[in-house]
Amino acid sequence: MQDFRSRFLVxxxxxxxxxxxxxxxxxxxxxxxxxxxxQLTTPIQRLVDGLAERVIETSQSWRDLRDLKxxxxxxxSLVDELMIENVRLKEVEAQNEDLRKKLNFVxxxxxxxxxxxxVKGRVIGYEPSNFMSILVIDVGKRDGxxxxxxxxxxxxxxxxxxxxxxxxAKVLLIIDPSSSVAxxxxxxxxPGVVSGHxxxxxxxxxxxxxxxxxxxxxxxxxxxxxxxxxxxxxxxxTEVQQxxxxxxxxxxxxxxxxxxxxxxxxxxTSFEQVDVEEAIDIERTDELTPAPESAAEPKENGTSAP
Amino acid sequence: xNSYLMFAILLALxxxxxxxxxxxxxxxxxxxxxxxxxxxxxxxxxxxxxMLWALVGGVTTxxxxxxxxxxxxxxxxxxxxxxxxGQSNIFRFDVLIPIMxxxxxxxxxxxxxxxxxxxxxxxxxxxxxxxxxxxPSMLVNTLGMPVVYLLMRTLDRxxxxxxxxx
Numbered sequence: 001m002q003d004f005r006s007r008f009l010v011x012x013x014x015x016x017x018x019x020x021x022x023x024x025x026x027x028x029x030x031x032x033x034x035x036x037x038x039q040l041t042t043p044i045q046r047l048v049d050g051l052a053e054r055v056i057e058t059s060q061s062w063r064d065l066r067d068l069k070x071x072x073x074x075x076x077s078l079v080d081e082l083m084i085e086n087v088r089l090k091e092v093e094a095q096n097e098d099l100r101k102k103l104n105f106v107x108x109x110x111x112x113x114x115x116x117x118x119v120k121g122r123v124i125g126y127e128p129s130n131f132m133s134i135l136v137i138d139v140g141k142r143d144g145x146x147x148x149x150x151x152x153x154x155x156x157x158x159x160x161x162x163x164x165x166x167x168x169a170k171v172l173l174i175i176d177p178s179s180s181v182a183x184x185x186x187x188x189x190x191p192g193v194v195s196g197h198x199x200x201x202x203x204x205x206x207x208x209x210x211x212x213x214x215x216x217x218x219x220x221x222x223x224x225x226x227x228x229x230x231x232x233x234x235x236x237x238t239e240v241q242q243x244x245x246x247x248x249x250x251x252x253x254x255x256x257x258x259x260x261x262x263x264x265x266x267x268x269t270s271f272e273q274v275d276v277e278e279a280i281d282i283e284r285t286d287e288l289t290p291a292p293e294s295a296a297e298p299k300e301n302g303t304s305a306p
Numbered sequence: 307x308n309s310y311l312m313f314a315i316l317l318a319l320x321x322x323x324x325x326x327x328x329x330x331x332x333x334x335x336x337x338x339x340x341x342x343x344x345x346x347x348x349x350x351x352x353x354x355x356x357m358l359w360a361l362v363g364g365v366t367t368x369x370x371x372x373x374x375x376x377x378x379x380x381x382x383x384x385x386x387x388x389x390x391x392g393q394s395n396i397f398r399f400d401v402l403i404p405i406m407x408x409x410x411x412x413x414x415x416x417x418x419x420x421x422x423x424x425x426x427x428x429x430x431x432x433x434x435x436x437x438x439x440x441x442p443s444m445l446v447n448t449l450g451m452p453v454v455y456l457l458m459r460t461l462d463r464x465x466x467x468x469x470x471x472x
Contacts, residue, residue, distance in 0.1 A: 007390070008387075010353070010354070011357065011387045015383055019376065021375055022377075025374055025376065034369050034375070038369065041317075041369075041370075045324065052326040052329060124325070125324040126328035127328070128324045129338075129378065130335045130336065130416075131423060131430075131435065131439065132372055162372055177428070178429050198434045
């Protein structure tokens with residue numbers, strides 16, 4: 001009994017220490033410790049990952065299999081190129097139509113991602129637990145990476161930077177349950193929010209009932225919310241869940257990125273995030289703040305702020 | 307066991323967990339090497355050493371993880387404490403005990419982890435998590451446990467017990 005009590009006391013003390021650590025983490029005080037640790041372990045992690053990759057590759061090194069793999073890769077990259085080209089052309093077509101409708105309307109080119117500065121990061125680690133979908137890449141602050149930057153591959157949107165250190169960054173993948181991306185269907189322009197789910201597929205929620213969405217539709221980022229650039233490929237609809245009693249429709253989307261085979265990713269460093277909530281707050285504050293005296297002069301007109 | 311050796315082993319385990327293990331996917335989940343190692347050590351060496359392993363291993367894994375610091379450590383500490391209750395000198399060399407303990411340890415570890423993530427604001431779908439991640443993990447860890455336990459038992463035989471005063 002005495003032994004059990006002392007064990008329990010030890011557990012309680014250690015648990016208390018961990019909770020204190022958790023509070024420090026919440027306050028952001030553990031950042032430097034994490035930074036130093038990951039800075040020191042990143043080279044080892046890269047080495048271990050490289051070795052693991054090599055061992056796995058060697059074990060599959062039958063010549064014919066390798067040839068098949070190479071040919072498959074070539075075809076995959078061709079499919080990637082064609083898919084991107086197809087998406088781009090469809091976007092150009094849709095934009096062209098839109099611009100024809102709205103003469104004199106100037107819109108940013110949807111392919112601005114091609115102009116964006118990109119930093120190539122190698123995947124060196126994954127989330128240790130099964131409950132989250134996070135990657136560790138070997139680029140960080142020294143490469144110009146900042147929190148929130150979008151991360152892509154040639155196949156489409158991958159996620160965004162969740163945490164960053166000097167020579168490492170953690171990428172929260174779009175398949176993580178905590179991730180949500182404003183999206184739209186390429187053909188019908190039906191809007192929705194794509195969020196992660198346990199497993200490899202995505203859910204596109206909040207699609208209005210009156211909007212048309214069908215299996216095979218290509219899903220792109222809509223740019224709403226200001227977190228991701230517009231027109232990045234997310235995936236393709238594999239199932240539509242529509243019930244008349246529901247307020248919204250839901251679609252199951254198969255992501256275009258093969259998350260289990262990621263080796264390198266691109267971080268879009270030139271994308272400027274817009275904090276919509278902050279913008280709304282500023283607008284509200286502006287509305288509530290009385291106008292300066294000089295600006296309040298034309299009171300007679302009755303048009304100035306109260 | 308020498309403290310430096312313990313740190314090296316746990317760092318290696320955490321590195322393997324974040325680099326190699328995600329490449330090994332069975333039933334859509336990957337084996338939890340650290341949980342298997344800590345549970346084995348608890349059964350072999352008891353609460354004191356087991357909880358020390360849980361603390362060091364958990365902190366190391368938390369630093370690699372994208373979750374809030376402490377989630378893994380706290381879950382591992384509780385699991386190690388309860389697993390050590392199953393420590394027995396008579397059945398130490400019986401592989402059946404760890405095989406019976408690991409599914410329960412996985413269930414408890416996952417449950418605590420999900421609860422902590424939920425408390426910290428992470429969206430947790432309990433039903434989906436249990437059916438798609440926790441139950442398959444229980445099976446996968448049970449399959450992997452004999453190998454890990456035998457390795458840990460070899461390590462136990464080759465290293466002396468650490469005198470830990472709390």
